[in-house]
Amino acid sequence: MIIGGTTWPKDRRWVVGIAVAAAAAIVAYGLEWRHLGHLPGGSSRVGLVCGIVGGLIILFELLLWPRRRVRSWRLGSAQSWVRAHVWLGLLAVPLVLLHARLLFIGGLLNQALMVVFFLVIASGIWGLVLQQSIPRALLEQVPAETIYDQIDHVARQQCRDAWRLVDASCEADGHDGAHHGDGAVADDDLLGDGEEADHAVITGFRSMTGIQGRVVETLAVHAVIPGTREIRRRFVAEIRPYLLAGGRSGSALVAPSGAARFFSALREASPAEAAPLIGRLEQACDCRRQFDLQARLHRWLHGWILVHLPLSVLLGVLLAVHVPIALLYW
Ligand code: HEM
Incomplete structure (x- = not known):
């Protein structure tokens, strides 16, 4: 089990951390909303900070790809990477929502970016659920398991x-x-x-x-x-x-x-x-x-990544297009 169960003491720190960070972002956004009198967009003070942090999180999330392939990387254990990946990925959701004016956004590129972002998050959560449940199902229902x-x-x-x-x-x-x-x-x-x-x-x-x-x-x-x-x-x-x-x-x-x-x-x-x-x-x-x-079960356990990974790469590409265009029209 990569999250929860015996790993709960480590996860608890992450849960508290992302809950505090998300709450702080929401409060700051609310205050700016009251101050401006309308929904702050991505170029507002809080919206911009949320966008930058959300973008950096997405970059970090993408780093899991080379990390999984280049085993010689000695930067933290594989489990710590996955834990950080999951919790930071979830923190990116409120940050990106705040940056994207709670989804009241125009422009095809921005809308595509949001759709792909939420598909990546949904597929990540789905994969996590599979990774949590399938090994147990194998243990309980497949005593004859072989290679x-x-x-x-x-x-x-x-x-x-x-x-x-x-x-x-x-x-x-x-x-x-x-x-x-x-x-x-x-x-x-x-x-x-x-x-x-x-x-x-x-x-x-x-x-x-x-x-x-x-x-x-x-x-x-x-x-x-x-x-x-x-x-x-x-x-x-x-x-x-x-x-x-x-x-x-x-x-x-x-x-x-x-x-x-x-x-x-x-x-x-x-x-x-x-x-x-x-x-x-x-x-x-x-x-x-x-x-x-x-x-x-094996196909389920390993198949979801064929959705999560290409969508993540597409998200990275769309983000790389979004940033210079947004700066250009700022
Ligand atoms: C912007 C958000 C995200 C991006 C860009 C992203 C990207 C990636 C990438 C590039 C990989 C590596 C795939 C591979 O090497 O084959 C990966 C793996 C994974 N992702 Fe995400 N992800 C995001 C969010 C999430 C979220 C929110 C969750 C779960 C709640 C999640 C769960 C996972 C899991 C469980 C793995 C497999 C880790 C492993 O077994 O080593 N991801 N993701």
């Missing part, structure tokens, strides 16, 4: 392990397609390496004393369970495509309720000895569902 870039690889590996278990425990079916290279099973790699499978490695997740984590189990496979052809068929036709492609497979297993119905029907159609095997397959599907959720 994002390796999701496809790990999913493939898990599918292969699940297949080994099914292949070793279920009765062979001449029409299951698994050994015949039909469209359902296109990749020999997934069908095992040809060794006799007397064990299978299965990844699951467990909760112990409230902490969830991934566990890897090696299961001994003793014998084929009679009456399990249907499991093999269903694996090839439905479970395997889902384990490999997740949400992209369009499978009913994508939804937890669809998966619950699917596995309960499979349990009913299978002998009681196959219940642990079906449980493992269900867990493999849960794991795949978590990978999909992880990928979605």
